[in-house]
Amino acid sequence: MSSxxxxxxxxSALFQFIHRITACCQERHGPQAYDKASKEFFEYxxxxxxxxxxxxxxxxxxxxxxxxxYYTYRQELWNLRSNWTILHSFIKPATDADTLQxxxxxxxxxxxxxxxxxxxxxxxxxxxxxxxLNYLQxxxxxxxxxxxxxxxxxxxxxxxxxxxxxxxxxxxxADALFSNILIxxxxxxxxxQERTNSGALGKLTTEVANAxxxxxxxxxxxxxxxxxxxxxxxxxxxxxxxFCDLFAVQLVGPAYSFAYIELFDLVMILDPAGPSLAxxxxxxxxxxxxxxxxxxxxxxxxxxxxxxxxxxxKSHYVEVLKKASSIRDKALLPPSHPIGRQTLDAxxxxxxxxxxxxxxTLTGIDLGITEFKQYKRAIADHLVLGVVPSTLVMNxxxxxxxxxxxxxxxxxxxxxEINDLIDNIDGQDKTSARVRREWTNRLERWILKALExxxxxxxxxx
Amino acid sequence: xxxSSKQVRRRMELxxxxxxxxxxxxxxxxxDAVDLDSVDLRLGSYFILPQVTPEPAVLPSKRFAGxxxxxxxxxxxxxxxxxxxxTVLGATMEFIKLPYDVSGQILTKSxxxxxFMVIETAPWIHPYYRGCLTLEIANVSNSPLLLYPGRLxxxxxxxxxxxxxxxxxxxxxxxxxxxxEHPPFNxxxxxxxxxxxxxxxxxxxxxxxx
Numbered sequence: 001m002s003s004x005x006x007x008x009x010x011x012s013a014l015f016q017f018i019h020r021i022t023a024c025c026q027e028r029h030g031p032q033a034y035d036k037a038s039k040e041f042f043e044y045x046x047x048x049x050x051x052x053x054x055x056x057x058x059x060x061x062x063x064x065x066x067x068x069x070y071y072t073y074r075q076e077l078w079n080l081r082s083n084w085t086i087l088h089s090f091i092k093p094a095t096d097a098d099t100l101q102x103x104x105x106x107x108x109x110x111x112x113x114x115x116x117x118x119x120x121x122x123x124x125x126x127x128x129x130x131x132x133l134n135y136l137q138x139x140x141x142x143x144x145x146x147x148x149x150x151x152x153x154x155x156x157x158x159x160x161x162x163x164x165x166x167x168x169x170x171x172x173x174a175d176a177l178f179s180n181i182l183i184x185x186x187x188x189x190x191x192x193q194e195r196t197n198s199g200a201l202g203k204l205t206t207e208v209a210n211a212x213x214x215x216x217x218x219x220x221x222x223x224x225x226x227x228x229x230x231x232x233x234x235x236x237x238x239x240x241x242x243f244c245d246l247f248a249v250q251l252v253g254p255a256y257s258f259a260y261i262e263l264f265d266l267v268m269i270l271d272p273a274g275p276s277l278a279x280x281x282x283x284x285x286x287x288x289x290x291x292x293x294x295x296x297x298x299x300x301x302x303x304x305x306x307x308x309x310x311x312x313x314k315s316h317y318v319e320v321l322k323k324a325s326s327i328r329d330k331a332l333l334p335p336s337h338p339i340g341r342q343t344l345d346a347x348x349x350x351x352x353x354x355x356x357x358x359x360x361t362l363t364g365i366d367l368g369i370t371e372f373k374q375y376k377r378a379i380a381d382h383l384v385l386g387v388v389p390s391t392l393v394m395n396x397x398x399x400x401x402x403x404x405x406x407x408x409x410x411x412x413x414x415x416x417e418i419n420d421l422i423d424n425i426d427g428q429d430k431t432s433a434r435v436r437r438e439w440t441n442r443l444e445r446w447i448l449k450a451l452e453x454x455x456x457x458x459x460x461x462x
Numbered sequence: 463x464x465x466s467s468k469q470v471r472r473r474m475e476l477x478x479x480x481x482x483x484x485x486x487x488x489x490x491x492x493x494d495a496v497d498l499d500s501v502d503l504r505l506g507s508y509f510i511l512p513q514v515t516p517e518p519a520v521l522p523s524k525r526f527a528g529x530x531x532x533x534x535x536x537x538x539x540x541x542x543x544x545x546x547x548x549t550v551l552g553a554t555m556e557f558i559k560l561p562y563d564v565s566g567q568i569l570t571k572s573x574x575x576x577x578f579m580v581i582e583t584a585p586w587i588h589p590y591y592r593g594c595l596t597l598e599i600a601n602v603s604n605s606p607l608l609l610y611p612g613r614l615x616x617x618x619x620x621x622x623x624x625x626x627x628x629x630x631x632x633x634x635x636x637x638x639x640x641x642x643e644h645p646p647f648n649x650x651x652x653x654x655x656x657x658x659x660x661x662x663x664x665x666x667x668x669x670x671x672x
Contacts, residue, residue, distance in 0.1 A: 031511070031534040100535040382478050382485075386592050386638040388557040391487035396475040426631040442638050449557060449594075449640040453488040460490050 007060040007074065014077055015056045021088050022049030024095060032098035035108070037124035040161050041094060045087065048150060051157035052080060076153060083146055090138065093128035093168065101174040102127050105452035107183065109403040112455065113251060114187055117365055119194070122163040125187065129171035133263075135182045137189035138166040141197065165190035177444035178411065181259040184252045188244030195361060203360075207353035208239050208346075215346035216339070223339055230285075231343040234335070238288045238347045239354055245293050246358040249300045253368060253404050254310045255411040257297045258317045266290055266320055277323075282333045283344060292332055294324035296351060300358070305369050310408075315415035368404025375401040379409035384420050388446045390453030400457045401450075410447040414440060465564065465620040467496045473561060481628075484620070485559035485592075500617040503554045503568065506594055507611040508641030509534050509542055510551040517669045522647040531644060541608040544579070544601040551642040552581075553594040555612065560591045563626035567619045568595055574615055578603030581616055590629055593639040 025042040034042070059077070064070050107127060115121050130136060144160045151157040167186045173179050195201045212235055216223060223231075248256040261267065269277045269291060280291040287293075298321045301307040311318060329348050334340030375392060379401060382389035389406065392399045401409075413421075422430040422439050429435050465473070476483035486503075489495050495502045515530045531551075536542045544550055560566055566587035570580050581597045597616065601607045609615075651664040 031532060033535055033537050033540055035537065098535070099537055100533065104535070104537075378478075385478060385559070386632060387478060387485055387559045388487060388638070388640065390557070391485065391489065393475060393477055393483070393485075398474075424632055425637060426633050445640050446638060453557075456490060457488045 004060050004063055007063050010074070010077055011056050011059045014081055015053060017081065018049060018052050018056070018084050021084055021091060022046060022053075024091050025049075032095075032100070034098055035104065035126075037111075037126040037164060038094060038097070040124070040164060041126040041166070044158055044161055044164075045091065047158035048087075048147065051154050052084070052150065054156070055154040056080070079149070080153070083150055086146060090128050090166075090168075093130065093171075094126060094166075096129045096171065097127045097169075097174075101129070101171075102169070103174065103177065103180045103183075103448065105448045105455070106177060106180055108455060109451045110184055110187060110251070113403055114191070117191070117362060119198070119200070120163075120191065123165065123190070124163060125165045125167050125190070128166065128168050129174075130168040131171065133170045133172075134168075135170070135186050136168045137186035138168065139193065140165055140190060141193055175441075175444070175448075177407075177448050178255075178259050178414065179263050181252055181255050181407065181411075182248070182263060184248035184256055185244045187251070188247035189240065191247060191361065192240050192243050200361075201357055204239070204243075204353055204357040208235060208350045211235070211349040211353075212343075212346040214349065215342045227337070227339050230337065231339050231346065234285055234343050235347045235350065237286050238283070239350060241287050242293065242296055242351065242354050243357060245297055246300050246355060247361065249297050249306075250304065250358060250362050250365070250367060253372065253408045254301055254306050255407045257294065257301065257321060258315075258411050258415065260297070261294070261317050261320050264290060266294065266324075267316055269323055270316065270319055278333070281327065281331055283335050283340075283347075285335055285337075288347070289332055291324050291327045294321060295327050296355070297321070298325040300355065303355070304367055306367070309369060309372060310412070313412055313415060317415060368402065368408075371402055371405040372408050375399065375405045376409040376412060379406065380413045380417055383410065383413045383443060383446060384417055384424060386421065386424070386442070386446075388449045388453065390450040390457065400454060402454060402458070403451060406447055406450050406454065410443065410450075414443060418443065463622050464499050465622060467498050469622075470496055470501060470620060473564075478559070481562040483559070484561055484564065486556050486618075489556065497617070500569075500619050502571070502614050503556050503595070503616045503618055505597075505609060505611050505613055505615040506553040506555040506641065507536050507538060508553060509536060510642045510644070512549070519667070519669070521650070521666070521669075522645070523649045523666075524647060526644070526647050533641075536609075536611050538612045539610075541610045543606050543608055544599065545606050546601055546604050549598055549600040550609075552597045552599050552609070552615075553639070553642045554597065554616065555594070557594050557638075557640065558587070558591065558618070560587060560589055560620075562589050562628065563623055565589055565621050565623055566591070567621070568597070568616045569619065571614055571617055577607055579607055579609075587618075589623065589626060590632060592632075592637060594641065596639065596642045 022045065025045045064073055107125060111123060111125055114123055143166065147160040165187065167183055169180060169183060192201070212232055216228065216231065266280060269280045271277065277291065281289045283289045298307070332344060334344035337343065378392040378394060379389040382392065390400065392401060418436065418439060419430050421443070422428045422435065470484065473482055473484035474486065478485065486501060490504065511532045511534060513530050513532045520530045568582060568585050568587065570582055578601065580600050580602060587595065599609065650666060651661045654664050655661055
C-alpha cells in the first residue's frame with residue numbers, strides 16, 4: 001500500500017494545480033475592470049479555492065491505514081482534480097471578458113430589464129468569452145451541483161452565489177451591439193432553469209410530457225426504451241430552446257429576430273431554388289430547425305403587436321420572417337432517428353404551450369411597443385445626423401427613450417437608413433462594404449452609448 | 463458673443479433637425495449643469511494611456527494605430543490614477559452636437575485646475591461638431607491624482623459666430639466619437655509631398671516601417 005508520504009506528495013501536486021488555477025482569479029491591479037457579477041464570481045472561485053487548499057493541506061493526516069479504505073479515501077483527490085478541471089475551463093475566458101472586452105452597457109440594460117420580471121429582481125450575469133462563434137449559458141444548476149459536491153468535502157466552502165448567471169459570448173464580438181442581442185436568448189436559459197427549479201414551469205412540463213405520450217401512444221410498447229428516452233430528452237431540449245427564443249423576442253423585441261437572421265445568415269431561405277430552405281427546416285438533436293424557430297418568433301411578434309410595427313420595414317430580413325411564417329409543419333424535417341418523426345410531432349403539439357409559458361413568465365412586463373412607436377422617428381432623426389439618441393427633444397421637452405425603443409429603432413435604422421447617414425458624411429462611398437461597416441460600427445457605438453446614458457438618466461437623483 | 467444660460471436652454475429645446483439646435487446628453491443634474499454662461503461637463507469612463515513601446519521612438523503614421531497607447535475602461539465608481547507629470551486621453555461623458563452657428567471652448571473647471579490638473583490642450587470645438595469631447599488630461603503636479611469618471615471636470619463655453627457657413631455634409635473623420643480614439647495619421651511623406659518635399663527626401667527610420 002502507498003505510504004502517507006506518497007499521499008502527501010500527491011496532495012502537494014494537487015495543491016499546486018489548484019493554487020495555479022485560483023491565482024488566475026485573484027484581484028488584479030492592472031487596467032482591467034469587471035462588473036459586480038463577474039467580481040462576485042471571481043470572489044466565489046477564490047473562496048472555493050481557499051477552502052479546497054485548506055482541506056488539501058491536512059488531507060494526508062487522516063488517511064486510513066487499511067489498504068482498501070486508503071484508496072477509497074484517496075479517490076477524493078481525483079474528484080477534486082476533476083471538478084477543478086471543469087472550473088479551469090472557464091476562468092480564463094471570464095477574466096478575458098473585462099468591461100472593455102464585453103458589451104457592458106447592453107448587458108447592464110438587459111439585466112436591468114430582466115430584473116423587472118417577477119422573481120428576477122436580483123439577477124445578475126457574469127460573462128465569459130467563447131472560442132466558438134456561439135452564445136451560451138453555463139447551466140447554473142450544473143455549476144451549483146459541482147459547487148455542492150465540493151462543499152460536501154469541506155463544509156467551510158462557499159455557497160454558489162444566489163441569482164448569478166453565467167453567459168458566454170464570442171470573444172470577437174465584444175464591442176458589437178446587434179449580434180450581442182442574442183445574449184437575451186441565453187438569459188432565457190437562466191430563466192427557464194430557475195423557473196423549472198422553483199416548479200413554476202410545472203404546467204409546461206406536464207403538457208410536454210402529455211404531448212410526448214400522445215405522439216408515442218399507439219406504438220409505445222414497440223419502441224426501444226433508449227429511443228423513448230432519447231425522444232423525451234430531445235423534446236425537452238427543443239422546448240427549452242424555443243422558450244428562450246420567445247423569451248428573447250418578448251424581452252427585446254423584433255431586433256432579436258433580425259440579429260438571429262443576420263448571425264446565422266438565414267437570408268438564404270429566400271433562395272427560390274430551395275436547398276437552403278430545406279437545410280433550415282432540419283431539426284437536430286439539440287435545437288429545433290431555424291425555420292421553425294423563426295416561424296414561432298414571427299407568431300409571437302404577431303400576437304403581441306410587434307409585427308404590425310415592423311412589417312413595412314424595408315428590409316429583406318422582414319421577407320425572411322414572412323417566408324418562415326408560411327412554413328407548414330409537414331415541411332419540417334426530423335433528425336435522423338428511429339422515432340425522429342414522433343419526436344418532432346410531440347414537440348410541434350407542445351409549441352402552443354411554450355408560448356403560453358412565456359406569457360405566464362413575462363406577465364405584466366411592458367413590451368415597449370408604445371415607447372418604440374413614440375420614439376422611433378426621433379431616434380432615427382438623431383442617428384442620421386450622427387447624434388447619440390439618449391435625449392430626444394419632442395415639442396420642446398426632453399424625452400429619454402428606454403432600452404427596447406433604442407435597440408429596435410436602432411436596428412430599424414440600420415436596416416433602412418444607414419445609406420442616409422453615409423450620404424450625410426463628406427467623401428464616403430456607400431457602395432463600399434468597408435465604408436458601410438465603419439458607419440455601422442459607429443451606429444452600434446452610438447446606441448450602446450445611448451443605453452449607458454439611458455441607465456444614468458433614469459437612475460439619477462432629481 | 464458668449465451664449466447665456468437662457469440661450470443655451472433655448473437651443474437645447476430645438477428639434478435635432480434644426481441646424482441651430484444644441485444637444486448635450488446625458489445632461490445629468492440638469493438644473494445645476496447650466497451656469498450663467500457655461501455648461502458643466504463630466505468625465506467619461508474611457509481613457510487612452512501612453513505606453514512605452516519596444517521601438518526606439520514613436521512615428522505618427524498610418525501604422526500608428528495606437529501602438530504606443532493603451533485603452534482602458536474605468537466604470538463609474540472606480541478611479542484612474544494619473545501619475546505626476548503624465549498625460550492621459552479621456553473624453554467627456556456628455557455627447558455634444560454643436561449648432562451650425564456656434565463654436566465651443568472647453569476649459570478646466572477651476573476647482574480641478576487648482577489640483578494642478580489641466581484638460582484644455584486642444585480646447586476649441588468647431589460648429590457642427592458632434593461627439594464626446596476628447597480631453598488631453600495632464601497632471602502637472604508633483605503627486606499622482608485620482609480621476610473619477612462621472613465627476614465634473616470641465617466647462618463648455620459656447621459662442622455664436624457671425625456669418626456662419628452652411629455645410630452640405632458633415633466632415634467624417636471625427637463624426638460621433640463616444641470615447642477617445644486613436645488619431646488617424648498619414649505617413650510623413652504623404653503630408654510633406656503636398657508642400658513640395660520630394661518623397662525621396664523624406665527620411666523614415668526603419669523601425670517606422672515595421
